[in-house]
Amino acid sequence: MKMIKVEDAIGTMLSHDVTQIIPGKFKGRAFKKGHIIRAEDIEKLLSIGKDNVYVWEPKEGELHENDAAKRISDLVVGEGVDxxxxxxxxxxxxxxxxxxxxKIDKENLFKLNSLGEIIVSTLHNNTPIKKGEKIGATRVIPLIIDENKIIEAEEVIKNSIISVKEITPKKVVVITTGNELYYGRIKDAFLPIIEKKLNEYGSSVLNKIILPDDKDRINLEIKKAIEEGADMIICTGGMSVDPDDVTPNAIKECGAKLVVYGSPVLPGAMFLLAYHEDMPILGVPSCAMYSKRTVLDLVLPRLLADEKLxxxxxxxxxxxxxxxxxxICNFPHCSFGK
Known part of the structure; x- marks a missing residue:
């Protein structure tokens, strides 16, 4: 790469993009790499502070920033990413x-960014994503980089760093408990919320059951849902430590393996997760009725993507x-669960 005065650059090829910044109005590319400089370009180049331009003169063992970025891109991008x-x-x-x-391999991302002169930036791991959403970017810092640096990265990183895991539709049985619901004293507020959250990911409620605070009946309906081929069971209500809240014990006694009862998430401390073989059974606390986002919003997309938590x-x-x-809720693009 050779530096020459702008006035002497007519007919030469730019070796890099030239950026123009107009404070408060515009920041972007004024001239593209590979552009052949014309006489009419001189005034604009000078106006954006370019007294000199760089002409690309390739040398063995060196890579232009664009070529290096392409190799890093090929290294880090996995399935489900354009x-x-x-x-x-x-x-x-x-x-x-x-x-x-x-899905972000945070350990390998850290390794790659620790090499120096190479950067990869991403959104947070486990963020639910829509098709076409920007999720990351890469570039190298110098305009020209020693190819050995890229080779080093290729030797260190053996698996992709960025991927989008597919979420598949699930058949979900919702079991809502509470004497006040079963006897019609109040209207069930859980089901519309659970349905809406499932629908966000293409899943639906296969069956909905309302039960009193009766451990044996709850246990029986959980077993029935398992036998009838549910992909997931969500139990709502009766999740606190009050003596008449029996849902956690009903889940524990249905033959499922308990993962956790109690999560360090607010709202959502009284959350329960168990598995019957590979099928998740959730105990969702009452906060899901009145809080916009809870622990359910953090675990649900991961479970629907077939992760076994x-x-x-x-x-x-x-x-x-x-x-x-x-x-104004901006979930999932906020600090919650990150």
Whole structure:
């Protein structure tokens, strides 16, 4: 790469994108890499502070920022991710190729960004994503980078870092408990909320049962739902530690393996998760009726993406597990659960 005065650059080829900034109005590319400079370009180049331009003179063992970014992109992108067709100012953007759950290999992302001169930026791991949504980007810092740096990255990173996991529709049985509901004293507020959240991910309620606070009857209906082929069971109501709240014990005694009862998430502390083989059984606390977002919003997309959550997965939500109940909810693009 050779630097020459703008006035002497007519007929030469730009080796990099030239950015123009108009404060408060515009920031973007004024001239594209590969542009052949014309006489009429000189005035504009000078007006944006370019007294000199750089002409690309390839040398063995060196890579232009665009070529390096393409190799990094090929290294980090996995299933369910599209890359921008055009490289702008040495940067490649990544987009979701489908609706799903964003998965980031945080350990390898840290390793890659620790190498120096290479950056990859992403949204948070486990963020529910819509097709076409921007989820990350990469670029190298210098205009020209030693190819050995890229080779080092390719040797360190053996698996993709960014992917979008597919969420598949599920048949869900909802079991709502409470004497006040069973005897018609109040209207069930749980079901419309659960249905709405399931519908966001293409799933639906297969069956809905309202039961009194009767451990044996709850246990029986859970077993029945299992036998009839439900993909997931969500139990609502009766999840606190009051003596007449029997839902947790009913779940524990149905033959399922308990993962956790109690989560470091607010709202959602009294959340329960168990598995009957690979089928999740959830105990959802009453906060789901009146809070916009709760622990259910954090675990549901992961379960619908067929992740089998562990105690460690739930415990990890303590960092970021406080919902601020903002007047305008921007979930999932907020701090909750991150």
């Amino acid at each position: 890359t921008a067709e055009e490289i702008k100012e040495g940067k490649i953007d990544f987009f979701a190729a489908r609706d799903g759950l964003l 562990t105690l460690n997965d739930i415990v990890a939500y303590g960092h970021g597990g406080l919902c601020l109940d903002c007047n």
